[in-house]
Amino acid sequence: MTDSLLDLTGLTKAYPGVVANDDVSLRIAPGEVHALLGENGAGKSTLVKMIYGLVKPDAGQMLMRGESFAPTDPHAARQAGVGMVFQHFSLFDALSVAENIALGMENPPRMRELSQQIRDVSDTYGLPLAPDRTVGDLSAGERQRVEIIRCLLQEPKLLIMDEPTSVLTPQEVEILFKTLRKLSAEGTAILYISHKLEEIRSLCDSATILRLGKVVGHCTPRETSARDMAEMMVGSALKTPTRDSKEPGEVTLRLNNLSARSAHAFGMPLRDISVEVRRGEVLGIGGVAGNGQDELLNALSGETLVGAGMITFDGRDIGLLGPTARRALGVLTAPEERLGHAAVPDMSLTENAMLTGATREGLERGGMLDWGKARSFAEKIIKTFDVRTPGPANAARSLSGGNLQKFVIGREVLQRPELLVVNQPTWGVDASAAAAIRQALLDLASGGTAVIVISQDLDELMEISDNFAALNEGRLSPSRPAQGLTVEEIGLMMGGAHGMEVAHV
Amino acid sequence: MIRLEKRPQPSRALSLSTPIMAVLATFIFGGLLFAALGKDPIEALQTIFWQPLFGDYAFYYRPQLLIKGAPLVLIAIGLSLGFKAGIWNIGAEGQYIMGALFGAGVGLAFYPLEAWYIFPLMVLAGALGGWLWAMIPALLKVRFGTNEILVSLMLVYVAEQFLASMSLGLLKNPEGYGFPGSRNLQQYASAHNAELFAGSGMHWGVVAALIAVIFAYVLLARHRLGFAIRVTGEAPRAARFSGVNPARLVLFCLGTSGLLAGLAGMFEVAGPSGQVTIDFNVGYGFTAIIVAFLGRLHPIGILLAGALMALTYIGGDIAQSNLGLPAAAIQVFQGMLLFFLLALDVFTHYRLRFGAAEAA
Numbered sequence: 001m002t003d004s005l006l007d008l009t010g011l012t013k014a015y016p017g018v019v020a021n022d023d024v025s026l027r028i029a030p031g032e033v034h035a036l037l038g039e040n041g042a043g044k045s046t047l048v049k050m051i052y053g054l055v056k057p058d059a060g061q062m063l064m065r066g067e068s069f070a071p072t073d074p075h076a077a078r079q080a081g082v083g084m085v086f087q088h089f090s091l092f093d094a095l096s097v098a099e100n101i102a103l104g105m106e107n108p109p110r111m112r113e114l115s116q117q118i119r120d121v122s123d124t125y126g127l128p129l130a131p132d133r134t135v136g137d138l139s140a141g142e143r144q145r146v147e148i149i150r151c152l153l154q155e156p157k158l159l160i161m162d163e164p165t166s167v168l169t170p171q172e173v174e175i176l177f178k179t180l181r182k183l184s185a186e187g188t189a190i191l192y193i194s195h196k197l198e199e200i201r202s203l204c205d206s207a208t209i210l211r212l213g214k215v216v217g218h219c220t221p222r223e224t225s226a227r228d229m230a231e232m233m234v235g236s237a238l239k240t241p242t243r244d245s246k247e248p249g250e251v252t253l254r255l256n257n258l259s260a261r262s263a264h265a266f267g268m269p270l271r272d273i274s275v276e277v278r279r280g281e282v283l284g285i286g287g288v289a290g291n292g293q294d295e296l297l298n299a300l301s302g303e304t305l306v307g308a309g310m311i312t313f314d315g316r317d318i319g320l321l322g323p324t325a326r327r328a329l330g331v332l333t334a335p336e337e338r339l340g341h342a343a344v345p346d347m348s349l350t351e352n353a354m355l356t357g358a359t360r361e362g363l364e365r366g367g368m369l370d371w372g373k374a375r376s377f378a379e380k381i382i383k384t385f386d387v388r389t390p391g392p393a394n395a396a397r398s399l400s401g402g403n404l405q406k407f408v409i410g411r412e413v414l415q416r417p418e419l420l421v422v423n424q425p426t427w428g429v430d431a432s433a434a435a436a437i438r439q440a441l442l443d444l445a446s447g448g449t450a451v452i453v454i455s456q457d458l459d460e461l462m463e464i465s466d467n468f469a470a471l472n473e474g475r476l477s478p479s480r481p482a483q484g485l486t487v488e489e490i491g492l493m494m495g496g497a498h499g500m501e502v503a504h505v
Numbered sequence: 506m507i508r509l510e511k512r513p514q515p516s517r518a519l520s521l522s523t524p525i526m527a528v529l530a531t532f533i534f535g536g537l538l539f540a541a542l543g544k545d546p547i548e549a550l551q552t553i554f555w556q557p558l559f560g561d562y563a564f565y566y567r568p569q570l571l572i573k574g575a576p577l578v579l580i581a582i583g584l585s586l587g588f589k590a591g592i593w594n595i596g597a598e599g600q601y602i603m604g605a606l607f608g609a610g611v612g613l614a615f616y617p618l619e620a621w622y623i624f625p626l627m628v629l630a631g632a633l634g635g636w637l638w639a640m641i642p643a644l645l646k647v648r649f650g651t652n653e654i655l656v657s658l659m660l661v662y663v664a665e666q667f668l669a670s671m672s673l674g675l676l677k678n679p680e681g682y683g684f685p686g687s688r689n690l691q692q693y694a695s696a697h698n699a700e701l702f703a704g705s706g707m708h709w710g711v712v713a714a715l716i717a718v719i720f721a722y723v724l725l726a727r728h729r730l731g732f733a734i735r736v737t738g739e740a741p742r743a744a745r746f747s748g749v750n751p752a753r754l755v756l757f758c759l760g761t762s763g764l765l766a767g768l769a770g771m772f773e774v775a776g777p778s779g780q781v782t783i784d785f786n787v788g789y790g791f792t793a794i795i796v797a798f799l800g801r802l803h804p805i806g807i808l809l810a811g812a813l814m815a816l817t818y819i820g821g822d823i824a825q826s827n828l829g830l831p832a833a834a835i836q837v838f839q840g841m842l843l844f845f846l847l848a849l850d851v852f853t854h855y856r857l858r859f860g861a862a863e864a865a
Binding site: 301302303322323324327333335337339340341342343344345346347351354355356358359364367368369371 | 727728729730732735736739740742743745746747748750
């Protein structure tokens with residue numbers, strides 16, 4: 001037992017209606033980079049929350065260096081040498097880097113000493129970061145560095161990283177991996193949560209795979225193919241989306257120097273975006289989160305009105321038309337945020353079908369709403385897209401993320417769009433549902449619809465796009481055929497490492 | 506530790522039964538309050554809730570119920586549309602005053618001409634007065650992003666100054682021996698909002714309130730605009746996404762609530778009150794806020810809540826004069842009703858959990 005850092009045996013945690021972790025055992029050695037693999041809802045988050053003291057296990061035991069380890073809160077976990085970098089950052093935009101870090105400390109040193117410590121750590125581990133910068137001005141990658149440095153200042157023995165690369169460009173991922181390898185070489189163990197298999201193959205020494213709360217396998221990532229790991233995660237063979245190849249049609253959407261301010265104080269304005277999309281084409285738009293994705297979708301949906309001539313659709317200037325008028329023309333969109341943007345959480349699926357379907361599905365006449373028709377439309381979406389729910393009278397909030405996503409995408413797809421814009425169509429959706437959504441998008445394109453997929457999942461974009469462009473600081477790179485693009489080229493289109501170079505690694 | 510846990514679906518049974526439970530809790534704690542004041546609680550509750558409806562003088566009190574209830578319902582219906590969308594018109598009292606001044610002003614301008622069109626013109630003027638007064642916070646909000654709560658509330662005090670100025674100046678009765686206040690519209694047949702059936706309390710304002718209830722019900726259940734109001738209240742971003750224009754919605758909701766409050770003021774000044782006086786307004790515009798929430802912003806609920814509120818007013822008056830209960834005790838009693846309703850309302854969306862806290 002002496003050679004392991006953390007030993008988990010028989011951990012079980014049940015929530016009402018679901019067993020999140022069922023008899024999970026895991027062993028991590030000092031300096032080991034251990035991957036925790038699994039689909040959404042497999043129980044990865046619950047497991048790390050137990051290690052970090054956020055959730056108390058119902059049964060099972062944890063040993064840290066051979067001693068019993070049962071943190072009651074994150075403070076106790078940090079004391080024991082566990083650090084965690086969350087997928088969603090908890091930083092204050094209006095404060096500086098050093099102030100944010102001081103806020104998370106028990107006894108923060110003086111600001112000048114702390115700044116020096118931050119500089120030291122950032123130099124040692126190749127995480128360039130100026131302590132006096134305001135967090136609101138930082139890129140997502142830089143914000144992540146703030147979180148990592150915050151953890152490293154406590155000199156953790158075990159660093160937990162939850163999906164760290166979803167906000168990074170490929171170049172930034174390389175920098176991060178160098179840091180993690182250095183940490184590992186110094187004896188810090190890393191528990192690395194991800195579903196990006198190629199990354200795990202390049203970084204991790206060992207992997208534990210979870211499915212439905214249970215450990216279903218261990219493997220050595222370097223010796224296992226990505227496809228095998230994926231099938232262990234899903235528990236069945238994966239279907240790859242297919243499409244009929246054909247000639248693209250005429251240009252239908254034209255963005256001409258599209259510029260728009262963001263609705264939020266720390267949002268990203270759109271700057272001079274020009275691109276053309278043809279009928280039957282799938283344009284994939286990549287980029288790190290927060291580089292104008294939401295703003296672009298809002299500009300296309302009509303939630304943000306833009307200047308005359310900036311958006312033409314089938315030769316018509318639609319920049320000044322609102323969402324309803326655009327829908328009437330066949331411009332449909334599906335925003336990233338499901339609850340509260342694409343759907344109303346406390347309203348039924350019938351009402352949510354009415355939300356965007358009123359115009360094109362003829363659910364209203366002269367301002368009066370036809371709830372019977374709306375219910376049939378909701379039922380049709382549920383049936384066609386295999387949405388798991390007792391029925392259309394259920395509130396949107398009661399659906400799981402993946403099911404609601406199927407409903408939201410299905411609602412737009414079934415309205416026969418001429419142009420469909422989706423933002424993060426498979427975010428938080430399990431692999432089989434994600435494949436179904438991608439297939440639906442490809443089928444639409446085959447039928448002559450122009451499809452724009454905004455996503456941070458590069459594998460997804462490469463799988464379904466005809467052309468690829470990247471958003472970086474509100475600017476869109478020229479669109480290029482997706483076939484034959486290398487990861488390096490894509491990374492450069494996404495802005496490279498945002499002007500950061502690897503330092504003293 | 507006691508925690509509140511959000512229910513996946515709001516409980517329908519509780520949503521229907523909380524108003525009744527709130528009334529029962531008010532009975533119990535109100536009874537304790539009256540007992541603490543040295544009054545017989547059963548007698549006090551009986552005086553408040555039984556006397557006006559079935560007591561010896563019910564023939565006098567029942568019409569009063571309609572007279573008090575109608576303006577409350579009319580105003581609360583308008584307010585509820587905005588409240589549902591998260592647009593907070595707190596200044597219905599001011600819109601009520603302006604409606605009364607516009608309506609009475611038009612009526613008095615024709616004095617002493619007798620013609621059939623005078624009363625309809627007064628109705629239009631009353632609606633216009635309330636609407637215009639509500640358009641001030643609406644336009645300021647749309648144009649400059651001001652807070653409609655503050656602006657509409659402040660305008661109540663401006664309207665009260667207008668009211669005082671009018672009763673002492675422009676609208677003062679030239680034959681009133683120098684007393685403040687206008688001519689009595691009850692004595693001017695063409696402008697009088699008379700009872701439709703003598704002794705029933707049923708005047709045009711009651712009819713308007715009932716029409717408003719039906720109108721609001723259809724609007725919210727079946728019309729695109731009502732759907733836009735509900736979506737905006739639940740999820741403003743989703744509303745924008747679905748094509749709702751937030752500015753137009755602000756103008757509609759504030760405008761409609763002002764219009765209905767103006768109508769209520771006009772029917773009051775031309776009917777039960779009869780006169781523009783300094784103390785014409787008695788707080789219907791503020792009480793209507795309570796009525797709107799007591800009726801959980803649902804048209805039928807508001808109708809019932811308005812009736813209940815009118816009952817506690819009239820019953821409270823009787824209890825004051827017959828039992829010598831202080832006016833403050835009656836107000837506390839009414840406050841309890843709202844408190845219990847809102848407190849119990851939490852449980853339709855949340856359930857109580859006993860047990861150790863657990864961070865998620």
